[in-house]
Amino acid sequence: MTQIIEVADNLARVRERIVGAAVDAGRDPHEITLVAVSKTHPAAAVETALVAGQRDFGENLVEEAWSKFAAPDAPLVEHSEAHLHLIGPIQSRKAALAVACRPVLIHSVDRLKIAHRLDRFAAEAGLALDVLLEVNVSGEESKFGFTPAGLQQDVEALLGLPNLNVSGLMTIPPYDPDPELARPHFAALRALQEDLVRQHGAARWRHLSMGMSHDFEVAIQEGATLVRVGTAIFGTRDSAASAT
Numbered sequence: 001m002t003q004i005i006e007v008a009d010n011l012a013r014v015r016e017r018i019v020g021a022a023v024d025a026g027r028d029p030h031e032i033t034l035v036a037v038s039k040t041h042p043a044a045a046v047e048t049a050l051v052a053g054q055r056d057f058g059e060n061l062v063e064e065a066w067s068k069f070a071a072p073d074a075p076l077v078e079h080s081e082a083h084l085h086l087i088g089p090i091q092s093r094k095a096a097l098a099v100a101c102r103p104v105l106i107h108s109v110d111r112l113k114i115a116h117r118l119d120r121f122a123a124e125a126g127l128a129l130d131v132l133l134e135v136n137v138s139g140e141e142s143k144f145g146f147t148p149a150g151l152q153q154d155v156e157a158l159l160g161l162p163n164l165n166v167s168g169l170m171t172i173p174p175y176d177p178d179p180e181l182a183r184p185h186f187a188a189l190r191a192l193q194e195d196l197v198r199q200h201g202a203a204r205w206r207h208l209s210m211g212m213s214h215d216f217e218v219a220i221q222e223g224a225t226l227v228r229v230g231t232a233i234f235g236t237r238d239s240a241a242s243a244t
Contacts, residue, residue, distance in 0.1 A: 168207025
């Protein structure tokens, strides 16, 4: 019971912060989806969040997502109200399993090759996958994602894949404890979104997935529609947090 109360309290605080950031930015809080990042946390932690009313959950590793949410014997497979988001990089050899997880959204399509593989396996499964394109706006060598120029080069091919519904963009800025230092990177992603809307229409680019536990309020001020929050909800984990 203590864990359920703690997760519920944490969720309430995060939701209050989301509302406050949206109001400060003159935005409707309902435009923003909270994705509770449950990577490395057990299925029981997800169940406590479900009890507290959370519905969207993010997993980095395809195998972990499968074992928790989608395998026939997965502990959460019967929880149809739990919406799985894949937020980590997808290796080519894991593309079929990613599709088999049936996520509501893949945030991390980071190159044309993986887009083609996801499209192929989605066609074989009779699915249309909603995806975001990950963009490395900071230019960090350690980060995954299209460069802004590379995305512009590949965007026609990406939009032409019949089984992928491109729905927006995602980024992970360089980590810094000062959230204000992430603002230029969030603003750059929003500017890229605006360019793509002008070139290709608004329907494909409605989402911006950006913002983690320490900087999601700044991300909301810069236009985020999806924020990926793990530590502020579930507490610290053993492995380093790279997408929460």
